[in-house]
Amino acid sequence: MLASLGTMPELARQLSGLGGCTHPIRLDGHRTEYEVNQTTGEIGRVLNHLDSTTLPAGNLLVRCNNRRATRCAACAEIYRRDTYQLITAGLRGGKGTPEQVATHPRVFATFTAPSFGPVHNRPSSGRACRCGTRHDETDPALGTPIDPETYDYEAAVLWNAHAGALWRRFSIYLRREVAKRGGLTQRAFRDHARISFAKVAEYQKRGAVHFHAVIRLDGPEGGDTSPPAWATAELLTHAIRAATTAARVNGPQIDGRAHTFTFGRQLDIRTIRSADFDDGQELTERAVAAYIAKYATKGAETATGTLDRPIRFLAELAQARITDHARRMIRTAWTLGARPELADLRLRAWAHMLGFRGHFSTKSRRYSTTLGALRDARAEWRRAQAAPVAPQDGETTLVLAHWVFAGTGLSNAEAWLAASVHGDSRLSREAAREAGRDHTDLEGAAA
Ligand SMILES: [Zn+2]
Numbered sequence: 001m002l003a004s005l006g007t008m009p010e011l012a013r014q015l016s017g018l019g020g021c022t023h024p025i026r027l028d029g030h031r032t033e034y035e036v037n038q039t040t041g042e043i044g045r046v047l048n049h050l051d052s053t054t055l056p057a058g059n060l061l062v063r064c065n066n067r068r069a070t071r072c073a074a075c076a077e078i079y080r081r082d083t084y085q086l087i088t089a090g091l092r093g094g095k096g097t098p099e100q101v102a103t104h105p106r107v108f109a110t111f112t113a114p115s116f117g118p119v120h121n122r123p124s125s126g127r128a129c130r131c132g133t134r135h136d137e138t139d140p141a142l143g144t145p146i147d148p149e150t151y152d153y154e155a156a157v158l159w160n161a162h163a164g165a166l167w168r169r170f171s172i173y174l175r176r177e178v179a180k181r182g183g184l185t186q187r188a189f190r191d192h193a194r195i196s197f198a199k200v201a202e203y204q205k206r207g208a209v210h211f212h213a214v215i216r217l218d219g220p221e222g223g224d225t226s227p228p229a230w231a232t233a234e235l236l237t238h239a240i241r242a243a244t245t246a247a248r249v250n251g252p253q254i255d256g257r258a259h260t261f262t263f264g265r266q267l268d269i270r271t272i273r274s275a276d277f278d279d280g281q282e283l284t285e286r287a288v289a290a291y292i293a294k295y296a297t298k299g300a301e302t303a304t305g306t307l308d309r310p311i312r313f314l315a316e317l318a319q320a321r322i323t324d325h326a327r328r329m330i331r332t333a334w335t336l337g338a339r340p341e342l343a344d345l346r347l348r349a350w351a352h353m354l355g356f357r358g359h360f361s362t363k364s365r366r367y368s369t370t371l372g373a374l375r376d377a378r379a380e381w382r383r384a385q386a387a388p389v390a391p392q393d394g395e396t397t398l399v400l401a402h403w404v405f406a407g408t409g410l411s412n413a414e415a416w417l418a419a420s421v422h423g424d425s426r427l428s429r430e431a432a433r434e435a436g437r438d439h440t441d442l443e444g445a446a447a
């Protein structure tokens with residue numbers, strides 16, 4: 001079997017570039033990098049040529065970059081680290097964001113869905129659940145409806161489907177509320193301050209989406225301008241409360257019932273302090289970034305125990321190993337998805353997400369860097385390491401490339417080899433970290 005692997009050391013080297021990705025994208029094609037004279041525009045030497053047919057695996061292998069830990073553990077880990085860096089940059093500066101953002105008012109807020117019916121829980125008072133049982137922390141019943149027959153599945157699914165619109169409404173109201181407290185009209189507000197945020201969506205056990213957000217108040221030009229003196233974390237907190245209460249989205253009318261969506265009463269807002277001022281009580285930048293990053297790699301499947309990919313037929317639910325609650329949420333989404341008036345909610349395509357079709361992590365433009373920028377920086381670094389000939393001063397490069405999709409995944413033999421190679425590279429990564437180096441070559445391709 002291993003004879004079919006070609007030259008093992010070369011294949012091992014190619015696979016090690018994947019950094020543990022188990023479902024890489026396979027590409028056929030070529031890429032040529034030429035030297036270009038900046039003054040004359042003349043195309044010169046070939047600096048680098050890559051043809052997929054000459055690669056040990058027979059294809060160029062590119063990381064799948066899947067966010068979900070259940071789909072690709074290695075790529076989800078990179079996504080988690082990138083999210084951590086993105087959130088941290090927005091709190092402390094770095095990666096192109098000025099350090100003065102650390103002095104701006106910043107809060108960490110959690111927005112929840114309203115109740116759709118009583119669920120099994122562990123009251124903080126230490127009393128028993130409404131069902132009479134004292135549930136163990138690991139009881140799978142926690143978060144599931146006490147009476148599934150009366151639980152409002154229709155509203156629960158539709159709330160998820162409108163959660164993105166509700167957030168947008170909230171962000172408009174927040175601007176209005178902050179402006180009002182600063183004694184400004186909305187029009188004048190933009191000359192004084194700007195609100196930036198980064199948020200992640202997470203599922204509660206009951207299958208309702210909730211949002212965690214870092215919200216920051218900057219000067220008019222964003223992070224590198226100081227907010228006005230009246231802009232405090234306390235003012236921001238009050239404005240968030242008011243905007244959350246006011247936010248409301250009118251939903252569809254279903255069998256004579258008009259749906260309206262609001263956030264739940266449970267709203268948690270905490271001021272974020274710099275690590276320097278941490279006395280162990282406050283919520284620090286580091287804790288917030290770690291928390292958001294952790295949830296960025298979780299889908300509905302982690303908290304609610306639903307599916308991590310779309311379903312094509314309702315019959316698939318029968319074989320799926322999921323909770324009854326998740327099954328009912330999915331079935332409700334599927335059934336509502338048949339209604340032509342709800343077509344724009346695409347409930348069948350997003351049934352496995354329990355109706356939520358938004359992005360898992362979003363941020364406003366001025367918050368900090370982007371995941372794309374972090375990815376580009378890593379790819380650039382990797383190319384620089386791989387380039388056999390560096391261009392001369394005053395010269396730039398031209399890249400001609402053509403790639404076509406050739407499939408996904410690894411053969412059994414490749415997977416085996418990749419797993420053993422990844423084990424080794426993890427050890428060398430640890431060694432590199434011990435040596436104090438910032439190890440960034442995790443994005444893999446041909447190399
Ligand atoms: Zn992957």
Ligand SMILES: [Zn+2]
Pocket residue numbers: 119120121129130131132133135146
């Ligand atoms: Zn209970």
